[in-house]
Amino acid sequence: MDLETVSPEDFGASLRGVGLNLLVRDVPAQVDFLCDVFGMTAHRANADFAILRYGAQIVQIHADGTYHSHPLLGLLPETPPRGAGVEIRLFDTDPDAAATRATARGAVVLQAPTDKPHGLRETCILCDNGYAWVASLPKSDTPKGA
DSSP states (O other): OOOOTTOOOHHHOOSSSOOOOHHHHHOOHHEEEHHHHOOOOOEEEOOSSSEETTTTTTEEEEEEEEEEETTGGGGGSSSSSSTTOEEEEESOOOHHHHHHHHTTTOOEEEEEEEOOOTSSEEEEEEEEEEEEEEEEEGGGGSSSSS
C-alpha cells in the first residue's frame, strides 16, 4: 500500500492488531522528533495528521483540532504533560544513539541508557507532549562500546 496516496477509507480498513494514535499540539514538531530520534519514516505529514512507520508498525499522529467532535478531546489537560502514564516502547532502537540524538535536540532524557535485569538496554525519553518513549535493544544486540 502506498501510504502517500491511499484513501482514508482504504487505509482505515487495512489496519489490524493494536494501533497507536497520539493527539498532539503540533504534528510537524512531533513528526520531526520521532523521525530524528527514533528513525521513524513519515508519510502524509501535515499540520493535522501524519502516518509514521516504525519497522512494520504504523503510528498515527493527529492534531487536537482534528478531534473536534470526539469526546476524548474534552479530557485532554490544558497544561502539559498530557502523556503522563503512557510509555511507548520501541524495541528495535539503539538506546544509546536515541539518547544522544534526543540530547542534541534538547529533549528530556528521563533515564539514561541502562542495562536492565529483564535483558534489555533501554533509555526513556520524553517528547514535548509528555509521552515517554523507551528505546531498547536486547543487551546482546547493543553495539560494542555502548
